[in-house]
Amino acid sequence: xxxxxxxxxFTLHGDSPAIRSLLRTIDRVAESxxxxxxxxxxxxxxxxxxxxxxxxxxxxxxxxxAVNCGAIAPTLIQSELFGHxxxxxxxxxxxxxxxxxxxxxxxxxxxxxxxxxxxxxxxxLRVLQDRLVTRLGASAPVPVDFRLLAATHVNLExxxxxxxxxxxxxxxxxxxxxxxxxLRDRGDDLLVLAESFLSRxxxxxxxxxxRGFTPDAVLAMQRHRWxxxxxxxxxxxxxxxxxxxxxxxxxxxxxxxxxxxxxxPLNLAQAREAFERELVRETLRLHGRRIxxxxxxxxxxxxxxxxIVARLKLAGDLPPEEAxxxxxxxxxxDSSGGSAADLSSGPxxxxxxxxxxxxxxxxx
Ligand SMILES: Nc1ncnc2c1ncn2[C@@H]1O[C@H](COP(=O)(O)OP(=O)(O)OP(=O)(O)O)[C@@H](O)[C@H]1O
Ligand SMILES: [Mg+2]
Numbered sequence: 001x002x003x004x005x006x007x008x009x010f011t012l013h014g015d016s017p018a019i020r021s022l023l024r025t026i027d028r029v030a031e032s033x034x035x036x037x038x039x040x041x042x043x044x045x046x047x048x049x050x051x052x053x054x055x056x057x058x059x060x061x062x063x064x065x066a067v068n069c070g071a072i073a074p075t076l077i078q079s080e081l082f083g084h085x086x087x088x089x090x091x092x093x094x095x096x097x098x099x100x101x102x103x104x105x106x107x108x109x110x111x112x113x114x115x116x117x118x119x120x121x122x123x124x125l126r127v128l129q130d131r132l133v134t135r136l137g138a139s140a141p142v143p144v145d146f147r148l149l150a151a152t153h154v155n156l157e158x159x160x161x162x163x164x165x166x167x168x169x170x171x172x173x174x175x176x177x178x179x180x181x182x183l184r185d186r187g188d189d190l191l192v193l194a195e196s197f198l199s200r201x202x203x204x205x206x207x208x209x210x211r212g213f214t215p216d217a218v219l220a221m222q223r224h225r226w227x228x229x230x231x232x233x234x235x236x237x238x239x240x241x242x243x244x245x246x247x248x249x250x251x252x253x254x255x256x257x258x259x260x261x262x263x264x265p266l267n268l269a270q271a272r273e274a275f276e277r278e279l280v281r282e283t284l285r286l287h288g289r290r291i292x293x294x295x296x297x298x299x300x301x302x303x304x305x306x307x308i309v310a311r312l313k314l315a316g317d318l319p320p321e322e323a324x325x326x327x328x329x330x331x332x333x334d335s336s337g338g339s340a341a342d343l344s345s346g347p348x349x350x351x352x353x354x355x356x357x358x359x360x361x362x363x364x
Pocket of ligand 2: 046047111151
């Protein structure tokens, strides 16, 4: 087809029947220009699949513009997608091309499309139907030609029932649906992936090269449920490569073995805090330290999660720039609010509250 060579960074490792079938579907889907909906649990590789499709498509020479609908404040997403003219609104000092136009000739990847505000969904539908975009503050539309790739980890059919997603948009985007299997359904791919991450991160390591995993590490990996799927495995191996002093990675280095200290008797308050700490750390780890999806999973607002992180002194679990902001904001004191009750009393999962929008610049 004369397309550019495939980028090895976007290679899906694995040889299980589930992955082989997915790769075959990717090849077939890449030949078409119809919208694709990629569904799967968190960390399964949905974005990687989108990139693989684009790379194999006839649009490969064009850009793949990625927009995470869950990570942009609802108030900003319209101008992000549509762009704006100079002075279209307060603060719009420059004309800005939106993602629809930036994807012209290529593809637009709308990640977490289930998070697209309901009010904006008709506008997306119109663009997909008419292939015309009007920047905010502009009077005339411009034609756009992009392929839509979308991903979601939420069940959009349930979102339709709950009134959070429009049915007409759903039928427009789910022409071709790809299901990315969870890691637990990929058999020995677990070890293939673990080895591939070991060589990737091992190559950057100073000191003696890592030789491999110990038998107890292999067993612990096989026993673990991997709720965060490939991303969790990748983070786990990366951390172990950095922290291990020897040349073999064992279960403890992977964080898959409970330390004796974790089994000491606790009173109720200590047990509650230990559980809260574990849950928050684990959830941040599952979501690549991104506050917004972690807060969603925990059923609290981003602001509440920042407070909990500050109270539990877990700033080290955030990306360095966010930790620095938290410290600047005086958020490392115990008096910054939040309580164990926050974990169950925040806004409903998937909801974005007003305070979230205000804090999006801190979030991912
Ligand atoms: N089969 C695979 N082979 C190699 N790396 C993979 C594979 N699947 C996923 N990864 C890696 O795991 C990480 C998570 O993948 P990705 O971001 O595509 O998942 P996702 O489903 O979009 O996650 P989320 O739901 O959290 O957005 C990425 O670094 C990706 O490169
Ligand atoms: Mg993703």
